[in-house]
Amino acid sequence: MENGKTELHFENGQIEIADLVIGADGAFSRVRPILASEDISYSGLTMLEMNVVNAAVNHPDLASFHKRGTVFALDEGKGIIGQLNGNGTIKVYVGLKVNRDWLDRCGIPFNKPKKAKEAILDLFGDWDEQLKNYIRYAEDTIIPRRIYMLPVGFKWQRHPRITLIGDAAHLMSPFAGEGVNLAMFDAYHLALAIMDNQNNVSKAIEIYEEKMFAYSSEAAAESKANLELCFGDHAAERLMNVMNSYKNKI
Numbered sequence: 001m002e003n004g005k006t007e008l009h010f011e012n013g014q015i016e017i018a019d020l021v022i023g024a025d026g027a028f029s030r031v032r033p034i035l036a037s038e039d040i041s042y043s044g045l046t047m048l049e050m051n052v053v054n055a056a057v058n059h060p061d062l063a064s065f066h067k068r069g070t071v072f073a074l075d076e077g078k079g080i081i082g083q084l085n086g087n088g089t090i091k092v093y094v095g096l097k098v099n100r101d102w103l104d105r106c107g108i109p110f111n112k113p114k115k116a117k118e119a120i121l122d123l124f125g126d127w128d129e130q131l132k133n134y135i136r137y138a139e140d141t142i143i144p145r146r147i148y149m150l151p152v153g154f155k156w157q158r159h160p161r162i163t164l165i166g167d168a169a170h171l172m173s174p175f176a177g178e179g180v181n182l183a184m185f186d187a188y189h190l191a192l193a194i195m196d197n198q199n200n201v202s203k204a205i206e207i208y209e210e211k212m213f214a215y216s217s218e219a220a221a222e223s224k225a226n227l228e229l230c231f232g233d234h235a236a237e238r239l240m241n242v243m244n245s246y247k248n249k250i
């Protein structure tokens, strides 16, 4: 608008006038295209998300195999990742290095979870039974996701009254384990910058974006490298070497 404000049109027909627009609308942000022409791209990885609920009680064999934290089981181009969450659920991610259209043509009936789980287990036919239990014991909801990312070092032309935070600003694969931390860190830095520059929103955006572009590019580079490591050649051996290098530093 001529006065520098932004007019927002919502699907329900509502129109709002804003002094400052913060796009916190995730991977498929509707705000990002106002600032940048570059778009997200498919990372080459598709993940099937499942949940083993209350693992310690319902599946003590898996809970005792899993122990705490996260288990990565990797082979060439595929893996099973189990992540113990605070509520006792093990989040299970089956990761597959496949073309973008794999979900459309794989023939797995994700709306019929029992059949779908059988088909997913077939993908891991010769794997250890304890690892297959992550899939076998999962509840009957499977969420298939293509993993998208923005280019490492993604930036946009600064706008005096519009900015982005979280995945809208720096979508990356989940392999830096930083997505939620970064989203909260962005909100923190932007809020501080606004508090310190209450009469100068443009300055606040500049201060926030300078900081955010630096730390988010680092995480994006790490995430890309880890994705390539986990789903590239000799993944298990290479990840073990990385873990051992940390162990040696402790």
Ligand SMILES: Cc1cc2nc3c(=O)[nH]c(=O)nc-3n(C[C@H](O)[C@H](O)[C@H](O)COP(=O)(O)OP(=O)(O)OC[C@H]3O[C@@H](n4cnc5c(N)ncnc54)[C@H](O)[C@@H]3O)c2cc1C
Pocket (backbone or CB within 6 Å): 024, 025, 026, 027, 028, 029, 030, 047, 049, 093, 145, 165, 166, 167, 168, 174, 177, 178, 179, 180, 181, 183
């Ligand atoms: C498989 C997978 C595993 C992950 N694991 C981890 C992990 O272990 N640790 C970690 O830190 N991160 C993880 N992440 C990343 C993490 O989920 C994201 O980085 C984080 O959710 C980003 O938060 P956000 O608020 O920016 O975006 P989102 O969580 O996507 O929130 C955006 C919100 O905007 C809403 N929205 C979008 N468009 C509109 C619109 N037009 N109008 C109104 N509302 C809209 C959406 O409905 C949504 O509620 C994982 C991601 C994936 C895909």
